Amino acid sequence: MxxxxxxxxxxxxxxxxxxxxxxxxxxxxxxxxxxxxxxxxxxxxxxxxxxxxxxxxxxxxxxxxxxxxxxxxxxxxxxxxxxxxxxxxxxxxxxxxxxxxxxxxxxxxxxxxxxxxxxxxxRLSSEIYGLQIIKKLYRAIIAISSLMNVDRVLHLILEFACGIVRGDSGTVMMLNERTQELEVKVEFALKGDIIKAKNVKVGESVSGWVVEHNEPLLLVGEVKKDTRFKNIALRPEVKSALCVPIKIKDKIVGVINVNTTTSPHIFGHTDLELLKLFAEDAGVAIENAQQVYEHLAELNKLKTEFIATVSHELRTPLTVISWTVKNLMDGVFGPLDGVYIKWLNEVNKNSEQLINLINNLLDLSKLEAGKAEIKKINLNINDSIKETINKMAVLAREKDLKVSFEFDKDPLLVYGNKDRLEQVISNILMNAVKFNQIGGEIKIISQLDKGKTRISISDTGVGIDPINLEVIFEKFRQIKKDEFEISRGLGIGLSIAREVITQHQGKIWAENNKDKGSKFIIVLPSVISDKK
Structure with missing residues (x-):
């Protein structure tokens, strides 16, 4: 002792x-x-x-x-x-x-x-405090052990670590085995310039020393007085610091750093022992979260492969059915009376709808797997928007919708795949038509905004519940709209849209308009035109 x-x-x-x-x-x-x-x-x-x-x-x-x-x-x-x-x-x-x-x-x-x-x-005060801390420690361990998301686990580890030893700033750094560098994954109450500092190599600085020597550290005041760190100084505002390794099965995977800066508390050996104890359970929680993540990733891969296989198997017979129906309707196999033509039209319409659904499933599977071939060129996105509006014109007229498009006279160039970007715009416009009121409006605006291409598509429909603004981009999720009697799809149109925009280094999100209806916003990198 x-x-x-x-x-x-x-x-x-x-x-x-x-x-x-x-x-x-x-x-x-x-x-x-x-x-x-x-x-x-x-x-x-x-x-x-x-x-x-x-x-x-x-x-x-x-x-x-x-x-x-x-x-x-x-x-x-x-x-x-x-x-x-x-x-x-x-x-x-x-x-x-x-x-x-x-x-x-x-x-x-x-x-x-x-x-x-x-x-x-x-000593008695410390023992009473220790009992309170053990209670906190127990609650912390229960909390982090039940989580499956690694990032959330790391955030909670740092939050509880600072609380247990009364620190007011800190980081969790994880070891990159390939580069042998410690990388900041989570920070608490630190200035941005500290977090942006370069990664720490094993053996360098305090954190690197802890990993290299597999030994926790308690530092108070001027570190340069410690011969191990004569060339290193704690930031001037740091009064005391703790650094302990995080281990998974005796293998160091990272460190927890906790400091006191504005707090009057100065770390002691009791704090070091508490943080060491907590770090042991933190390692177990990280391992559990990683295993769950890997298991879910494998399940997702199997699901994607299954969907792709089933879709391929379904598309072939459906294509044959569609081809046969079209030939019957064209009289290739002999003349047909009006009743047969009527029912064949229904068969053809539904088979085409099924083929489109299957194609969307295959598209999503390829996009998620990174196997979709996306050839990009410099294109004027305004032309693509106009083409898509023209294709949707019949559907818009059926509901007496007013469709307007505002754009600058100069070309708005992006580097992208024409078909994929038109698919995104089409999916959003289709929803704007479906969920709009008869006689409503759809307004599209494209513009150059802070060096980026910004496209907004607004409607005067029922809008989206705020809690569902992100949910609508999830696969196979559809938000119930009681006011509309619409045939249900698979709920993957917006998932495809987000995947496509992400692969174009862009962003897409939904908002509600101030008065009524919803607005979808797409932001893409711009190619600056030579024309002035």
Whole structure:
């Protein structure tokens, strides 16, 4: 067990001698400061369990020093040493946060007794705090163990780590086995410029040292005084820091870093042990989440392959049926009367609809698997929008919809696949027609916005429940619209749209209009035209 550490702040050599004699006998470790400034410097660079502070110091008033210590190191127990003429100050020191005081002259037994009492009080307080922390630790472990998303697990690990040891900033860094570098995955209360710093190689800096030596670290104050880190300095605002390894089956996969900056708390060895204990369970939680993720990824792959296989098997006979029906209707096999033509039209219409659904399934499977061939060229997206509007004109007229398209006279160039981008616009326009009121409006606007191509498609339909603005882009999800009697599809049109736009390095999302209806927005990288 580590010996308890005491700071003696006194300029009286006889008092210092008495303190040294008592503390050495009890096997405490101690440092001596003969002034207030020396004491503050010691506190900045070390962690103490107790401070003995003389009320009369050569460079500052003892009460001023006490006030500063309690403000910056509120956990530290302080015993004030007072002279005969400073009893009133000793009483005032108790009000400021001192735990006890002892008057000069005092015997060694008196000093031994008051030091033991103070440290015993600190131990009991630590045990009570420890029980509270164990309760927190248990809740934290239960919480992170039930999660399946690795990113969410990492966020909770850092959140709980900071809470357990009372840190006010930190990071979780994960080891990239290929590059042998630690990469920041999650940060808490840190400035952006710190997070943007380069990755840390194994063996470099504090985090790299922890991984290389498989050893946790407690750092207080100036790190350069530690010969292991003579070329490294903690950020000036960091008062103390903890860095512990995260392991999966005895293999280091990352580190948890926690700091105190604005907090008065200074980390001690108890904090280090608590964080080590928590890191063990954090490793298990990360492993569980990774296994679930890999299992789900495999299931998703099998599902995609199954859909693709079934779709291929269905498309062939449906194509034959469609071909046969068209030939019958064209009289290739002989003339047919009106009744047969009517029913063959229905068969043809439904078989075409099934073929389109199957083609969409195959499209989505290829896009998700990265197997879809997307040949890109520089194209004027305004031309593609116009072509798509023309194709939808008949459907729009059936509902007496007013369709308008606003665009600049200059070409709006993007680097993309014409067919795929028109497929996206068509899917959105189809929904705008389906879910619009009779006599409603559809408004398309394309423009260059901050160097990007921005396309918005608005309608005056029923709109989308705010909780479903992201759900609609999920596969096989359809939002019920009671006002409309519409044949159901597979709910993959918008999934395809998002996959296509993502593969064009763009973004697509949905919003609700302020008055009524919904709006879909597509943002794509632009190709700046040479024409001015």
């Amino acid at each position: 580590l010996s308890e550490r005491i700071l003696i702040v006194d300029s009286d050599k006889s008092i210092i001698s008495s303190c040294k004699s008592v503390l050495s006998t009890e096997e405490y470790s101690f440092d001596i400061s003969s002034s207030g400034e020396m004491a503050l410097n010691c506190l900045k660079n070390n962690s103490y369990d107790l401070a003995l502070v003389d009320i009369e110091l050569p460079d500052m008033d003892g009460l001023e020093l006490l006030s500063r210590i309690k403000r910056e190191y509120s956990d530290l127990n302080i015993i004030v040493i007072s002279g005969q003429g400073t009893i009133q100050k000793a009483v005032e020191s108790m009000r400021l946060g001192a735990q006890d005081y002892i008057s000069k002259p005092f015997s060694k037994e008196e000093l031994k007794s008051i030091v033991k009492r103070s440290l015993e009080y600190r």
